[in-house]
Amino acid sequence: MNILKNIFTDKFNKYFFLYLFRVLIGFAVGFSLMEAYPAHGLFWTLLSIILVISPEEKDTPRLTIERVISNLIGAASGLVVMFIDIQYIAKVISGIVLAVVICKLFNLMNVVRSSVVALLIILIEHSDSLLSPFERFLSVALGCVIGLAITLLTGWIVKSIWRKK
Numbered sequence: 001m002n003i004l005k006n007i008f009t010d011k012f013n014k015y016f017f018l019y020l021f022r023v024l025i026g027f028a029v030g031f032s033l034m035e036a037y038p039a040h041g042l043f044w045t046l047l048s049i050i051l052v053i054s055p056e057e058k059d060t061p062r063l064t065i066e067r068v069i070s071n072l073i074g075a076a077s078g079l080v081v082m083f084i085d086i087q088y089i090a091k092v093i094s095g096i097v098l099a100v101v102i103c104k105l106f107n108l109m110n111v112v113r114s115s116v117v118a119l120l121i122i123l124i125e126h127s128d129s130l131l132s133p134f135e136r137f138l139s140v141a142l143g144c145v146i147g148l149a150i151t152l153l154t155g156w157i158v159k160s161i162w163r164k165k
Contacts, residue, residue: 027049030047030146067111068147070103071144075118081094
C-alpha cells in the first residue's frame with residue numbers, strides 16, 4: 001500500500017495538477033474562441049495554446065517563453081519560404097531547415113519541435129486565399145500570447161497560494 005501511495009504522490013504531484021489545470025484552461029479559452037468565431041480558423045490558436053504551455057516542473061515560465069519564440073520562428077519561416085517559387089515539398093523542407101537553423105542560433109533546440117509544427121501550420125496546403133498563411137500566422141501568435149498569459153497568471157496565483165502555506 002505504501003508503494004502505491006509513494007508512486008501516486010511522486011508522479012501526481014502539485015506540478016502535474018498545475019500543468020493539467022493550465023492545459024484545461026487553455027483548451028477552454030481556445031475552444032471558446034473557435035466556437036465564437038468559427039469563420040476565422042482559430043483551431044490553430046487552440047493548438048498553439050496547448051503547444052506553448054510547458055509540463056516541466058522547473059523553469060516553466062522560461063520554457064513557455066522559449067516555446068512562444070520557437071513557434072513564432074517556425075511561423076515566420078513558413079511565411080518567408082511561402083513566397084519562394086519552388087515545389088511545395090521543397091518549400092516545406094526549406095522552411096524546416098530555416099526554422100531549425102534559427103532555433104539553433106538562438107539556443108532553442110529543446111523546443112525546436114514547436115517551431116516545426118508552427119511552420120507546418122503556416123505551410124499546410126490551402127486553397128482559400130493568399131491571406132490564409134497570414135491569418136494562420138496571426139492565429140498561431142494569438143495562441144502563443146494566450147498560452148503565455150495562462151502560464152504566467154496561474155504561476156503568479158499558485159506562488160501566492162503556496163507562499164501562504
